Amino acid sequence: MKKLLSSILLLLTLSTISFAQKVNPAKWTWSLSKPNPEVGETVDVIFTVSIQKDWYLYSSDFDPDLGPTVTTIKFTPNDSYETVGSLKAINPSRKFDKEIWNGEYSYFKGKAEFRQTVKILKDKINIDGAYDSQSCSDVTGMCVPIKGAFLIEAQSATAKKTDDKKPNLDSLKAVEEAAKLKADSATIVPTDSVSSDSSAVSGDTLTTSDEEKPEETSLWGFFLLALGGGFVALLTPCVYPLIPMTVSYFTKQKGGLQKALLYGFFIIAIYVLFGTIIAYAFGQAAPNFISTHWIPNMLFFIVFVVFGVSFLGWFEIVLPSSFVNKIDAQSDRGGIGGIFFMAFTLVLVSFSCTGPVAGTILSLGSQGQILRPIIGMFGFGLAFAIPFTLFAIFPNWLQNLPKSGGWMNSVKVILGFLELALALKFLSTADQTYHWHILDREVYLAAWIVIFSLIGLYLLGKIQMPHDSKLDKVSVPRTLLAIVVLTFVVYMIPGMFGAPLKALSGWLPPMETQDFVIGGESSSVETSSNADPNFPKKVKYDEFLKLPLGLHGFFDYKEAVAYAKQVNKPLFIDFTGHGCVNCRKMEAAVWSNPEVKKRIENDYVLVALYVDDKTELPKSEWYKSKDDGLEKTTIGDQNLDFEITRFNGNAQPYYCLVDPSNDSKTLVKPRAYNENIEEFIKFLEDGKAKFNKK
Numbered sequence: 001m002k003k004l005l006s007s008i009l010l011l012l013t014l015s016t017i018s019f020a021q022k023v024n025p026a027k028w029t030w031s032l033s034k035p036n037p038e039v040g041e042t043v044d045v046i047f048t049v050s051i052q053k054d055w056y057l058y059s060s061d062f063d064p065d066l067g068p069t070v071t072t073i074k075f076t077p078n079d080s081y082e083t084v085g086s087l088k089a090i091n092p093s094r095k096f097d098k099e100i101w102n103g104e105y106s107y108f109k110g111k112a113e114f115r116q117t118v119k120i121l122k123d124k125i126n127i128d129g130a131y132d133s134q135s136c137s138d139v140t141g142m143c144v145p146i147k148g149a150f151l152i153e154a155q156s157a158t159a160k161k162t163d164d165k166k167p168n169l170d171s172l173k174a175v176e177e178a179a180k181l182k183a184d185s186a187t188i189v190p191t192d193s194v195s196s197d198s199s200a201v202s203g204d205t206l207t208t209s210d211e212e213k214p215e216e217t218s219l220w221g222f223f224l225l226a227l228g229g230g231f232v233a234l235l236t237p238c239v240y241p242l243i244p245m246t247v248s249y250f251t252k253q254k255g256g257l258q259k260a261l262l263y264g265f266f267i268i269a270i271y272v273l274f275g276t277i278i279a280y281a282f283g284q285a286a287p288n289f290i291s292t293h294w295i296p297n298m299l300f301f302i303v304f305v306v307f308g309v310s311f312l313g314w315f316e317i318v319l320p321s322s323f324v325n326k327i328d329a330q331s332d333r334g335g336i337g338g339i340f341f342m343a344f345t346l347v348l349v350s351f352s353c354t355g356p357v358a359g360t361i362l363s364l365g366s367q368g369q370i371l372r373p374i375i376g377m378f379g380f381g382l383a384f385a386i387p388f389t390l391f392a393i394f395p396n397w398l399q400n401l402p403k404s405g406g407w408m409n410s411v412k413v414i415l416g417f418l419e420l421a422l423a424l425k426f427l428s429t430a431d432q433t434y435h436w437h438i439l440d441r442e443v444y445l446a447a448w449i450v451i452f453s454l455i456g457l458y459l460l461g462k463i464q465m466p467h468d469s470k471l472d473k474v475s476v477p478r479t480l481l482a483i484v485v486l487t488f489v490v491y492m493i494p495g496m497f498g499a500p501l502k503a504l505s506g507w508l509p510p511m512e513t514q515d516f517v518i519g520g521e522s523s524s525v526e527t528s529s530n531a532d533p534n535f536p537k538k539v540k541y542d543e544f545l546k547l548p549l550g551l552h553g554f555f556d557y558k559e560a561v562a563y564a565k566q567v568n569k570p571l572f573i574d575f576t577g578h579g580c581v582n583c584r585k586m587e588a589a590v591w592s593n594p595e596v597k598k599r600i601e602n603d604y605v606l607v608a609l610y611v612d613d614k615t616e617l618p619k620s621e622w623y624k625s626k627d628d629g630l631e632k633t634t635i636g637d638q639n640l641d642f643e644i645t646r647f648n649g650n651a652q653p654y655y656c657l658v659d660p661s662n663d664s665k666t667l668v669k670p671r672a673y674n675e676n677i678e679e680f681i682k683f684l685e686d687g688k689a690k691f692n693k694k
Contacts, residue, residue: 025052026112026135030150037120039156042084045127047073047150049112057135057146059092059106060114066103069577069612071133073114080126084117120156127152130630143652145611145640147628219375226361226376230383233358235411243387259339260392264385266343268378271358275377294430301430304423311416313409313466410478413465414455421451428509441514445495456486500588511548534567541635545610548587549597553606555635557642560607564660570667570691572604572684575643575654577612577636582673583653589675596677599684604657611640611652657687659694667691 026049033044051057060071075083090113092106118127128151136143234243310316361376424439424447431439457463459482461471474482495501498514540556547553554560557573564571576583590596600606613636622633625641632638643649646663647656647670657667667690671683 024146025055025137025144026050026057026133026146028131028133028146028148028150030152032152032154033115036155037125039120039123042117042119044115044117045152047112047114047116047131049108049114049133051108051110051112051135053110055109055135055137057108057112057133059089059108059112060087061089061092062105063103066105068105069134071114071131073116073129073131075116075118075127075129078126080122080124081118081120084119086116088115089113090115123156125152125154125156147630149630219371222372223375223379226379227383229358229361230380232411232415233380234383234387243391257392260389262336262339263343264389266340267347267385267388268381270344270347271377271381271384272374273377274358275373275375297426297430300426301423304419304426308416308419308423311412311419313413313416313468409465409467409469410458413458413468417451417455417458421448424448425507431509439509441509441511442496444509445492445501449489449492449496452485452489452492456482456489459485500592502588534563536563541615544615545608545613547606547608548584549591551591551597551601551606553608555608555610557607557609557639560605561660561663564605567605569603569605569660570687571656571658571660571663572600572606572687573656573658574606574608575639575652575656576608576610577652586653586673586675590677590680593677593681595681596684599681599688603684603688605660609639609642610636611643612636613639655683657684657691659691 028047028049030045030047033046034041037043049057058068058070060073062068062070064070071089073087089106089108092108092112094104094106128149130149131147133146134143135146358377358380361380424444428439428444431437454463458465459474459478461474461478464471492501492504495504495508498511500511501508535552539554540559542555545555553572554563560571574583591600613634615635616633617635617638621638622631623638624631625645627641627644632641643654647654647666649670654670654672656670658665659667667687668683671680674680
């Protein structure tokens with residue numbers, strides 16, 4: 001049923017795109033915080049955006065290099081005012097995306113508000129400029145560029161008092177309405193939902209509503225991850241043997257059940273306290289810095305490596321014994337205070353095993369919204385508290401617990417290997433952000449293959465660590481786990497030669513960093529290049545724009561048309577964007593198919609037109625759009641305007657097949673986001689057949 005509903009929804013979405021209907025899910029209005037300010041006074045220009053249900057708007061206060069386009073508002077300077085400070089987005093929601101952007105972005109739902117402080121310099125106030133934003137649907141995946149001009153005309157309070165002939169200045173609203181006539185150009189752009197963090201808005205501002213289902217899902221997932229981490233930490237040699245001893249202590253006392261419940265509560269409270277301290281230490285604005293800057297990522301990398309080698313048995317991370325003994329002595333005082341210090345002692349004594357796991361959760365939590373460290377530590381502490389409480393209620397269950405032994409150190413060693421694998425993710429983030437090129441995709445994969453191969457060999461008893469006991473036989477559970485791990489290793493090996501490994505796409509460096517490709521994209525590029533000696537060695541904008549999958553093509557429409565006429569092939573126009581997640585999905589899921597890729601390479605001249613590229617063109621190439629009357633000054637603005645005026649839509653991805661000699665209409669109906677490979681092949685074949693009939 002779900003698949004049927006999804007199919008129906010997809011068909012409705014595509015039909016909407018096919019007819020290129022224009023929609024306007026976000027309406028901008030503007031006003032002054034004080035209608036008639038004094039000369040010399042500072043006031044706020046308030047921009048309010050009403051956002052339709054199930055749509056969201058990217059904010060202005062995240063890294064513009066992350067991927068999504070941030071909202072921007074540009075003010076035209078004049079002598080009646082001056083801007084003070086930068087644009088402020090008022091309380092946007094925030095989300096960390098691990099799979100696509102590998103960073104945090106902010107956005108609004110329902111209503112957005114941006115404020116720019118200005119200082120009034122003259123009695124007659126004239127404030128104008130332009131805004132550039134994008135609204136996206138979290139139901140259909142569509143994104144709509146929302147651009148327009150704004151104009152605010154007002155008088156200072158002094159001028160108003162001396163002008164008896166003029167009515168009360170409610171004219172601000174009238175001017176606003178007049179300005180809106182030339183504002184708000186909008187068209188459909190498909191991207192993915194908020195949960196995968198799709199396309200973006202260019203600019204500095206964006207907001208979202210307080211209700212956020214994607215964030216709730218993310219927090220629940222992180223809570224379950226932390227809960228699982230807590231249960232795994234329970235199986236380590238520092239914690240597991242303490243369970244029967246602690247439970248027996250409570251069951252032998254009067255009121256033991258109540259004390260055990262209080263003991264479990266204090267364990268949770270102590271970990272939540274740690275999480276709260278971390279949350280407030282990092283604050284609300286820090287996650288984006290933490291997730292992208294090289295300093296925190298390198299710090300996390302080093303910490304995880306230290307944790308990993310500690311778990312492998314090289315050394316132990318322990319707290320000072322004098323400190324632990326002082327806390328332990330407090331547990332003898334009895335009462336509620338004594339139970340609290342018993343819980344605190346457990347946390348401290350088990351630190352050498354639980355510290356690295358808890359540290360991992362806190363490191364991951366610090367890269368998201370402010371609640372994540374708190375929720376993470378709550379889940380971790382809850383996993384600790386549950387067994388102590390349950391076994392105190394049902395002491396007979398203790399008889400069914402597996403006996404302590406060497407298997408606990410095996411759990412610790414496996415965690416050590418996993419810590420090392422996870423450490424590479426932080427190094428990779430810093431490497432990608434700063435273009436160091438020390439951890440390209442194949443290097444990253446090679447390290448993971450080695451690490452997980454060692455886990456498999458360790459499970460089979462082929463290698464041993466310093467604190468391991470001798471393994472005479474391999475148990476069935478260890479064998480089954482080894483099969484799972486080694487299967488994962490085999491899955492990763494083709495990635496060394498260019499296989500996409502879609503299941504790991506959120507963890508691996510981008511395919512563009514892959515240098516070592518055998519029989520894959522590199523060979524196809526060479527074949528294509530050698531078969532077509534006319535293809536230029538240098539194309540316009542190729543120094544900063546790239547095509548996926550090793551394909552050859554253009555980034556400038558006129559250059560592509562000239563070449564297509566020369567080789568007598570139809571044009572494949574790919575309206576795309578740097579921040580278009582669905583574009584990347586189509587390239588990975590559809591374009592990578594050998595039959596699709598072969599047809600694009602051999603039957604068409606490919607031109608990728610990025611509608612969100614902010615590279616400014618020479619002034620001689622600027623022009624005013626017939627669609628919205630605004631000046632188009634960047635590569636992205638002109639490509640988007642071309643899509644709107646020529647094809648009456650602005651979907652991304654949006655694929656058009658045209659005859660270069662007569663590009664006023666498409667050869668076949670354009671296509672948007674649809675991962676059906678057979679239909680895409682038919683789309684390409686129909687376009688080629690129509691071109692050959694001319």
